[in-house]
Amino acid sequence: MAVVEGFLVATLLLSCLASTSYGVTFSSLQKTLVVSASNQQGKVLKGGEGNITITWSYNNSFPAGTDSAYKTVKVKLCYAPISQQDRAWRKTVDNLEKDKTCQHNIVSRPYSPSNNKFTWSVERDVPTATYFIRAYAYNSADEEVAFGQNTDAHKTTNLFQVEAISGRHASLDIASICFSAFSIVSLFGFFFLEKRKAKSAEKK
Amino acid sequence: MADEENSPGSSMHGVTGKEQSFAFSVAADPTIPTDSTAKFALPVDSEHKSKVFKILSFANPHMRTFHLSWISFFTCFVSTFAAAPLVPIIRDDLNLTKTDIGNAGIASVSGSIFSRLVMGAACDLLGPRYACAFLIMLSAPTVFCMSFVSSAGGYIVVRFMIGFSLATFVSCQYWMSTMFNSRIIGLVNGTAAGWGNMGGGATQLLMPVLYELIRRAGATPFTAWRIAFFIPGWLHVIMGLLVLGLGQDLPDGNLSTLQKKGDVPKDQFSKVLWYAITNYRTWIFVLLYGMSLGVELTTDNVIAEYFFDRFDLKLHTAGTIAATFGMANIVSRPFGGLMSDIAARRFGMRGRLWNLWILQTAGGIFCICLGRANTLPLSITSMILFSIGAQAACGATFGIIPFLSRRSLGVISGLTGAGGNFGSGLTQLLFFTNSKYSTATGLSLMGIMIVACTIPVTLVHFPQWGSMFLPPSKDASKFNEESYYGSEWNEEEKEKGLHHGSLKFAENSRSERGRRVLSVSTPPNSTPPCV
Numbered sequence: 001m002a003v004v005e006g007f008l009v010a011t012l013l014l015s016c017l018a019s020t021s022y023g024v025t026f027s028s029l030q031k032t033l034v035v036s037a038s039n040q041q042g043k044v045l046k047g048g049e050g051n052i053t054i055t056w057s058y059n060n061s062f063p064a065g066t067d068s069a070y071k072t073v074k075v076k077l078c079y080a081p082i083s084q085q086d087r088a089w090r091k092t093v094d095n096l097e098k099d100k101t102c103q104h105n106i107v108s109r110p111y112s113p114s115n116n117k118f119t120w121s122v123e124r125d126v127p128t129a130t131y132f133i134r135a136y137a138y139n140s141a142d143e144e145v146a147f148g149q150n151t152d153a154h155k156t157t158n159l160f161q162v163e164a165i166s167g168r169h170a171s172l173d174i175a176s177i178c179f180s181a182f183s184i185v186s187l188f189g190f191f192f193l194e195k196r197k198a199k200s201a202e203k204k
Numbered sequence: 205m206a207d208e209e210n211s212p213g214s215s216m217h218g219v220t221g222k223e224q225s226f227a228f229s230v231a232a233d234p235t236i237p238t239d240s241t242a243k244f245a246l247p248v249d250s251e252h253k254s255k256v257f258k259i260l261s262f263a264n265p266h267m268r269t270f271h272l273s274w275i276s277f278f279t280c281f282v283s284t285f286a287a288a289p290l291v292p293i294i295r296d297d298l299n300l301t302k303t304d305i306g307n308a309g310i311a312s313v314s315g316s317i318f319s320r321l322v323m324g325a326a327c328d329l330l331g332p333r334y335a336c337a338f339l340i341m342l343s344a345p346t347v348f349c350m351s352f353v354s355s356a357g358g359y360i361v362v363r364f365m366i367g368f369s370l371a372t373f374v375s376c377q378y379w380m381s382t383m384f385n386s387r388i389i390g391l392v393n394g395t396a397a398g399w400g401n402m403g404g405g406a407t408q409l410l411m412p413v414l415y416e417l418i419r420r421a422g423a424t425p426f427t428a429w430r431i432a433f434f435i436p437g438w439l440h441v442i443m444g445l446l447v448l449g450l451g452q453d454l455p456d457g458n459l460s461t462l463q464k465k466g467d468v469p470k471d472q473f474s475k476v477l478w479y480a481i482t483n484y485r486t487w488i489f490v491l492l493y494g495m496s497l498g499v500e501l502t503t504d505n506v507i508a509e510y511f512f513d514r515f516d517l518k519l520h521t522a523g524t525i526a527a528t529f530g531m532a533n534i535v536s537r538p539f540g541g542l543m544s545d546i547a548a549r550r551f552g553m554r555g556r557l558w559n560l561w562i563l564q565t566a567g568g569i570f571c572i573c574l575g576r577a578n579t580l581p582l583s584i585t586s587m588i589l590f591s592i593g594a595q596a597a598c599g600a601t602f603g604i605i606p607f608l609s610r611r612s613l614g615v616i617s618g619l620t621g622a623g624g625n626f627g628s629g630l631t632q633l634l635f636f637t638n639s640k641y642s643t644a645t646g647l648s649l650m651g652i653m654i655v656a657c658t659i660p661v662t663l664v665h666f667p668q669w670g671s672m673f674l675p676p677s678k679d680a681s682k683f684n685e686e687s688y689y690g691s692e693w694n695e696e697e698k699e700k701g702l703h704h705g706s707l708k709f710a711e712n713s714r715s716e717r718g719r720r721v722l723s724v725s726t727p728p729n730s731t732p733p734c735v
Contacts, residue, residue: 086301086639089292089513124424127296167297167426172351175434180345183441187341190448191334 023097024144029136032066033073033148034059037133039160047128047164051121054106056135056148058113069145070111070137075118076102078149080159083129096144102134111137128164244455252455253385257392265452266383272451274396276336276443277376280369281403282410283347283436284312285530287363289408289508289523290415290429294359297426304356306637308363309505313498313628315367320621323374324614331453332379336372341444343369347437351430369440373621376400382454390541390606394599398537401595404504405530410435412508412523479692480612486619488660489605493620494627495654496564496597499571501628502650503594504530506636507587510643515580525584532591539592540599552718553607553669560600561661561672567593568654575648594654598624607666607713610706611692669716676717685710 038053039045045052054075058067078101084090092101106120134149151158238247238255245263246254254266261267287294291305298304319339326335346365353359377393384392414435418428452458480486508526511517517525540563547555570590577583601620608616631653635646665671667683677683689710693703 086303087295088302088639088642089295125296125426128299164297164299165424165426166354167424167430168351168354169427172427172430176348176351176437179434179437179441180348183341183344183444186441187337187444187448190337 023095025094026092026096026099026147027094029144029147030062030066031148032059032062032146033057033135033137035075035133035135035148035150037150037158037160039158044161044163045122047122047126047162048124049122050162051119052133052160053117053119054133054135054150055117057116059148060113067111067113067137067146069139071140072108072138072142073111073116073135074108074138075106075133075135077104077106077126077131078102078134080130080132080151080155083131106133122162124165126162126164128162130159130161132159248455249385253383254455255385255388257384257388257395259395264450265455269379269383269451270392270396272443272447273332273336273376273379274399276340276447277372277396277400278403278406279436279439279443280340280343280372281400281530282407283343283440284316284363284367284370285404285407285504286347286366286411286433286436287312287350287359288505289411289519289526290432291509292512292519293415293425293429297429298354298356298359300356300359302639303637304360305509306632308356308360309502309636310629310632311360311364312367312505313370313501313625313632315364316370316373317622317625317629319368319371320374320625321618323371324378324618327375327378331458332375332382333447333451333453333458336375336379336451337444337447339369339372339375340440340447344437344440344444347433347440350433353430370625373397373400374618377617379453390545390603391538394538394541394602397602398533398535398595398599401500401533401537401598402531404501405527405533407436407527408504408508408523408530409527412520416520476612476615479609480615480619483609483612483616485608485664486616488664489601489608489616489620490623491627491657492560492564492661493598493601493624494630495657496567496594496601497621497624498627498629499567499631499650499654500530500591500594500598501625502631502636503590505628505632506643506646510647511583514644515583525587528584529587529591532588533595536592536595537599540596540601541603542599543596544600544603548603548716548718550718553604553666553716554672555718556600556604556716557661557664557672560597560604561658563593563600564597564658564661565593565655567597568651568658569593571651571654572648573651575644575646575651590651604664607716609692610689610709666716685713685716689713 033056035054035056037055044050056073056075079090084092084101090100090103093099104123104126107118109116109118132149132151132155134147136144137146139145149155238249244252244254244266245261246256246258246266248254248266257270258267262271287308291300294300295305300308323335323339326338330338343366346362346368349362349365353362376396380392380396381389411432414432415428418431419425423431504526507529508522511525512519512522515522540559543563544556544559547559549555551558567590570586570593574583574586574590577586602617605617605620606613631650634653635641635650636643641649662672665674666688667677668680668685668688670676686707689706690698690703692706697703
């Protein structure tokens with residue numbers, strides 16, 4: 001018992017000492033990048049088929065030298081609020097380490113103020129949802145220092161929808177039916193066979 | 205023999221280790237005569253039930269039946285909870301909301317509420333071998349159906365149908381009681397149930413690994429999880445065929461052959477049901493088992509997703525951690541039953557009740573800790589302690605159930621089992637289906653509910669043995685074991701001698717008085733116990 005108690009106390013102490021690293025917050029970032037995507041209003045992108053062209057550049061209206069720390073830019077696919085409803089695993093939190101808004105990486109490029117363009121074809125593991133595009137600028141310590149997104153602050157404009165592949169295949173369906181049929185047929189086959197054997201044994 | 209109570213007609217019979225074998229009226233005698241004319245690998249009693257429990261043996265028919273039985277039950281647990289560790293993938297494929305996921309979890313445990321009740325009758329009619337084989341092979345198509353699912357509704361329906369297979373619990377316990385002597389049946393049944401429940405843990409390990417392998421072989425994520433479901437489906441078919449090919453209902457052969465022998469005084473179902481539902485203790489245990497087995501099933505459904513989301517782990521890491529919850533069953537359920545027996549040796553039934561209260565409340569407290577733990581090591585520790593508490597409480601519950609009633613044991617066991625599943629559905633509905641609070645808060649609230657709903661065990665009172673806080677009645681001649689078990693029969697039935705089985709059981713159950721049994725004077729109209 002004492003050993004168990006000691007173990008529990010040690011775990012408690014260790015967990016208190018464990019660093020609760022507090023990362024960069026989203027609200028501290030400046031929107032210095034201008035991001036736009038080529039999606040057409042109302043058109044649904046299909047997983048595995050559709051593609052979208054993304055361009056991003058530095059917004060020159062900010063004071064010169066603001067982008068001196070930017071080293072890389074990562075462009076990500078992010079969930080719109082409607083796709084976050086009732087789905088806590090896509091929640092937006094200010095602490096970027098815990099934030100789950102942008103879960104899919106599109107591309108990662110070294111920073112350049114202009115002439116950035118990328119055509120992304122929607123991968124087959126992207127779920128059905130409504131999205132927007134966001135780009136984060138990172139410094140040399142790989143921390144977020146700025147961002148840009150193709151929608152407004154409330155994430156209501158310029159959203160686009162992706163329709164995922166279903167994952168179903170005709171071959172799977174057929175295999176499934178075959179195995180199910182085998183199961184039922186062998187069960188009843190066994191049952192009636194034994195009944196017949198019992199009846200013929202009784203008759204003898 | 206008129207007192208042939210160990211017949212296929214009495215489901216759940218012999219779950220307690222205290223019932224005597226009825227061919228020889230030896231009350232509480234540790235030695236049961238071996239039938240030396242029988243040619244079995246293990247020593248058997250006069251009914252050819254095994255007297256020993258050799259875990260590593262596969263001797264036909266007793267130990268072979270044990271292994272077929274627990275592995276079938278294990279397989280059904282694997283397939284019922286197979287979706288749980290894959291939910292992070294499935295929720296993206298089918299665009300599920302938290303409500304959908306919660307409803308599917310509830311559906312997965314609700315189906316067997318009914319199927320467990322029906323299964324008892326099926327075992328009586330078809331024998332445990334066919335009952336088990338029918339269920340496991342007819343639920344194989346439901347597992348294969350996962351490949352067709354493309355919406356939340358379909359997902360919920362398929363999980364509901366797969367959940368029916370959990371009724372193999374009943375066939376498992378029934379089959380054990382036809383093969384093993386009642387002295388050891390408590391341990392045998394506890395081990396079979398515990399090892400079967402382990403399937404809920406093994407699946408958390410198995411399914412993510414299968415998913416990874418299939419994905420690496422080239423499948424996309426949304427197809428890989430569907431293919432992964434074929435493995436539990438194949439297990440169903442394989443176990444069904446093994447049960448049909450290698451199993452037999454009774455030590456001497458199959459049911460149809462043996463039903464010809466002897467006349468069995470069959471009890472009236474309406475009476476059996478009446479005495480079960482009018483015994484207030486039945487309902488307290490229905491509630492209690494919902495807070496031990498029920499929360500165990502709920503946790504099987506939510507814990508992998510919880511670790512994946514809360515601590516940002518990889519899918520198979522979350523699965524491994526979640527697996528330790530269910531795998532603890534290998535020892536913790538038998539441990540609970542053992543602690544119950546040890547407590548009973550000194551304190552009798554009061555010891556069993558206290559043991560149950562302590563284990564279940566401890567489980568509840570660690571569940572609260574699990575929800576509040578913010579770091580991974582603390583969370584895992586709380587989870588392991590919670591699993592031990594809840595699962596040992598399951599074992600301890602079935603250490604007490606056999607004493608609630610002799611006549612209605614089968615129905616009470618069935619109701620308790622159904623209560624377990626109901627508790628699971630209820631806790632999932634209350635705490636894990638809506639987005640009002642996070643999974644972590646849901647776990648803490650569930651822990652509070654466990655602690656609160658375990659308090660009614662203090663109300664369980666046996667006139668002849670007492671309860672947690674009250675001693676037994678002073679008037680030993682009026683309130684004794686015989687009067688308690690005899691009260692389930694009316695005068696007419698007593699005149700026909702139908703209650704003799706209950707009287708014999710009453711004699712054996714005197715050990716539930718604890719150490720006082722030696723000093724108690726026996727009622728004048730029963731045979732003195734040989735202690």
